[in-house]
Amino acid sequence: MNPAIDLILSHRSIRQFTAEPIEPTQLDAILAAAQAAPSSSFLQATSIIRVMAPEAREQLAVLSGHQPYVAQAAEFLVFCADYHRHRQIVPDAKTGYAEQLLIGAIDGALMAQNALLAAQSLALGGVYIGGIRNNPAEVSDLLGLPLHVIPLFGLCLGHPAQAPEQKPRLPRTLVVHQECYQHQLDHDLLAQYDQQMESYYHTRSGYNKQQNWSGQVRAILGKESRPFMLGFLQARGFNLK
Amino acid sequence: MNPAIDLILSHRSIRQFTAEPIEPTQLDAILAAAQAAPSSSFLQATSIIRVMAPEAREQLAVLSGHQPYVAQAAEFLVFCADYHRHRQIVPDAKTGYAEQLLIGAIDGALMAQNALLAAQSLALGGVYIGGIRNNPAEVSDLLGLPLHVIPLFGLCLGHPAQAPEQKPRLPRTLVVHQECYQHQLDHDLLAQYDQQMESYYHTRSGYNKQQNWSGQVRAILGKESRPFMLGFLQARGFNLK
Numbered sequence: 106m107n108p109a110i111d112l113i114l115s116h117r118s119i120r121q122f123t124a125e126p127i128e129p130t131q132l133d134a135i136l137a138a139a140q141a142a143p144s145s146s147f148l149q150a151t152s153i154i155r156v157m158a159p160e161a162r163e164q165l166a167v168l169s170g171h172q173p174y175v176a177q178a179a180e181f182l183v184f185c186a187d188y189h190r191h192r193q194i195v196p197d198a199k200t201g202y203a204e205q206l207l208i209g210a211i212d213g214a215l216m217a218q219n220a221l222l223a224a225q226s227l228a229l230g231g232v233y234i235g236g237i238r239n240n241p242a243e244v245s246d247l248l249g250l251p252l253h254v255i256p257l258f259g260l261c262l263g264h265p266a267q268a269p270e271q272k273p274r275l276p277r278t279l280v281v282h283q284e285c286y287q288h289q290l291d292h293d294l295l296a297q298y299d300q301q302m303e304s305y306y307h308t309r310s311g312y313n314k315q316q317n318w319s320g321q322v323r324a325i326l327g328k329e330s331r332p333f334m335l336g337f338l339q340a341r342g343f344n345l346k
Numbered sequence: 347m348n349p350a351i352d353l354i355l356s357h358r359s360i361r362q363f364t365a366e367p368i369e370p371t372q373l374d375a376i377l378a379a380a381q382a383a384p385s386s387s388f389l390q391a392t393s394i395i396r397v398m399a400p401e402a403r404e405q406l407a408v409l410s411g412h413q414p415y416v417a418q419a420a421e422f423l424v425f426c427a428d429y430h431r432h433r434q435i436v437p438d439a440k441t442g443y444a445e446q447l448l449i450g451a452i453d454g455a456l457m458a459q460n461a462l463l464a465a466q467s468l469a470l471g472g473v474y475i476g477g478i479r480n481n482p483a484e485v486s487d488l489l490g491l492p493l494h495v496i497p498l499f500g501l502c503l504g505h506p507a508q509a510p511e512q513k514p515r516l517p518r519t520l521v522v523h524q525e526c527y528q529h530q531l532d533h534d535l536l537a538q539y540d541q542q543m544e545s546y547y548h549t550r551s552g553y554n555k556q557q558n559w560s561g562q563v564r565a566i567l568g569k570e571s572r573p574f575m576l577g578f579l580q581a582r583g584f585n586l587k
Contacts, residue, residue, distance in 0.1 A: 106375045109350050109467035113379040113460050134347045136522055138354040140515040142459065145476045145499075146566055147513065147559075153522045161525065185527075190520065191567050193531040194560045198567035203586070204479065204575040207451050211476075211498065214455035218383065219354050222463065226350030235386045235452075238445065249526035257452065258386075272388065274381040279431065281377055281394045284402065285490035286426075290434040318388075319435045325387050326432050326439035334445040335586055345444070345576055345586055 112226055117271055119230025120174045122263030127179045131227050135262070138223035142215040145208045151216050152187040154248045154256075155180065161247060168243050169236030169259065178261035179229075182220070183237065183244070184213040188253040188342070200253055201344035213257045224262050234259035241337045253342040270309045273301045275318070295319065353467055358512055360471025361415045363504030368420045372468050376503070379464035383456040386449045392457050393428040395489045395497075396421065402488060409484050410477030410500065419502035420470075423461070424478065424485070425454040429494040429583070441494055442585035454498045465503050475500030482578045494583040511550045514542045516559075536560065 127135075139153065156162055159176070165183075166175035175181055186209025188200045221231050237244045237259045244256050274280075276294050299317035306316045338345060368376075380394065397403055400417070406424075407416035416422055427450025429441045462472050478485045478500045485497050515521075517535050540558035547557045579586060 106371070107467050109353050110375050110379055110464050112350050113464055114382045116382050116384065118384055130347070134351050136518060138351055140518065140521060141355045141357050143357065143359055143462075143474055145474070147562060148566060149516050149521070149559075151521065152527065154527060155522060155524055158525055188567075189527075189529070190531060191563050194536070195564045195567050198563075199570055200567065202571040202573060202575060203579060204572035206447070207479070207498070207575070208476070208571075210448050210451035211455040214452040215459045218456045218459040219463075221384075222460075223351050223354055226348050233384055233386070235449070238448070249529070251527060251529050254527060257448070275390050277377060277381065280381060280390070280392065281396060283396055284399055286393065286395060286430075286492060286495060288430070288490070288492050290431060295435070318390075321388065322432050322439075323436045325389060326429075326436050326441065329440055330443040330449075331445035332443060332587065334443060334448070338444060346573065 113222060116225065117230070117269045118232040119265045119267060120232050121265070121267040122174065122178050123266045125179065125264045127229060127262060131229070132180065134227070135220050135223045139216040139220040142212070142219045144212050148191070148208060150187055150191070150209045151213045152185045152190070152254060154183040154185065156183065156248070164247055165237065165244065165259070168240040169234050170239050172234060172236055174232065174261050175234055175259060178231070179263035182260045182262070183248060184217050184257045184260065185250060185254050186210060186213055186257055189251045192253055201342055201346055203345045206338065206343050206345060210257055217258070217260055220260060229262055230265035231260055231262040234261060238331055238334065241334070242340070245341065255338065255341050255343060267311070269311060270305065273298070273305055354463060357466065358471070358510045359473040360506045360508060361473050362506070362508040363415065363419050364507045366420065366505045368470060368503060372470070373421065375468070376461050376464045380457040380461040383453070383460045385453050389432070389449060391428055391432070391450045392454045393426045393431070393495060395424040395426065397424065397489070405488055406478065406485065406500070409481040410475050411480050413475060413477055415473065415502050416475055416500060420504035423501045423503070424489060425458050425498045425501065426491060426495050427451060427454055427498055430492045433494055442583055442587055444586045447579065447584050447586060451498055458499070458501055461501060470503055471506035472501055472503040475502060479572055479575065482575070483581070486582065496579065496582050496584060508552070510552060511546065514539070514546055
């Protein structure tokens with residue numbers, strides 16, 4: 106429809122990078138793009154840690170569940186929800202609410218998506234690393250995060266050394282509801298999508314597997330989801346009151 | 347640096363719209379852009395409710411804290427974290443973890459930012475409505491949200507009828523940390539920024555006020571932040587275990 110929309114629609118997560126660095130002017134533009142995102146109540150409750158030191162990157166790659174591209178990417182940015190900054194301005198600030206966790210997660214993601222799209226527009230690529238939440242306390246210690254700051258996710262950025270196929274998304278009508286939520290899942294549509302995903306996983310250029318979307322959901326949600334997260338959040342000042 | 351980055355950097359929240367509708371092909375492109383966003387573990391844990399009915403829009407405008415543009419915008423999309431879809435596939439899915447709230451909030455925001463940028467590229471404008479979290483239970487009931495689905499925020503979209511000034515962001519060095527988090531806030535830089543914000547609020551074309559950023563933080567975080575949110579989340583199946 107237009108070049109910006111084409112750019113957005115062309116997204117693929119990139120996990121293999123050349124050794125070429127990102128130019129400082131490009132990184133500047135990417136960070137400016139991140140900061141241009143809207144912010145809830147203009148609290149600007151996000152900090153970004155840019156990790157360059159190879160040893161730290163190696164440690165983060167391991168802590169993220171052995172994702173080597175965390176060490177290999179030209180840049181690795183950790184997006185954090187941050188109320189420490191506010192508390193230096195207002196020492197008795199009322200923090201720790203569940204609402205504030207939502208604000209932090211939402212605002213951080215809005216910024217990150219701006220950054221990723223800016224990078225893509227420069228012929229760079231990237232991938233989000235939710236895996237830093239595998240070991241959030243160790244990651245926080247490594248990055249020196251104070252109380253009231255938590256790591257949300259990482260973002261690898263660099264020059265792509267792969268051109269993966271695009272992963273098919275859920276059919277629009279299963280995701281977008283008109284007026285009210287449609288409680289009854291259309292199982293025929295889901296079956297078609299499962300077939301599409303099975304074919305995608307079977308034929309894509311890298312790491313083929315026998316899997317469909319329903320099977321993937323079953324595998325992930327059949328297990329606990331980082332059950333230590335609540336304890337971590339509480340220990341870091343996000344009491345979720 | 348390039349048109350896509352210029353588009354991202356040109357963002358302003360738009361709260362006044364003409365009566366002109368958004369073309370169906372444009373809305374299609376906006377929703378496709380949303381769906382092109384990355385998704386954590388490819389769970390696709392987001393649903394979007396498109397609200398068109400004028401009465402529902404009026405109610406949402408009131409429930410959001412009397413924000414009239416919720417009723418006036420050409421389109422109003424409510425982004426939701428959704429584990430109901432998964433539970434229809436895996437009835438005994440392990441849900442309700444704090445981690446899953448994070449996934450839902452982050453993925454929803456990634457999608458929404460794609461949608462907003464796609465809209466901006468079509469000369470449309472918009473604003474996020476975190477205010478739907480003022481009355482999350484009432485909003486959920488109005489939209490017929492089942493258990494395991496919660497409204498995150500709304501997004502007004504339409505043809506702009508205003509051209510507001512851009513709000514200055516925090517200085518880069520207060521937001522982006524190199525290698526490790528810088529614990530000590532640079533109060534000189536903050537003072538400069540406060541002056542910049544005071545001048546912005548004093549001179550902008552709409553709704554002038556005597557305020558700086560520190561004062562705004564003090565006003566917001568001096569009060570409780572939607573203290574009912576935890577209870578709401580727990581009642582809707584997000585037990586935050």
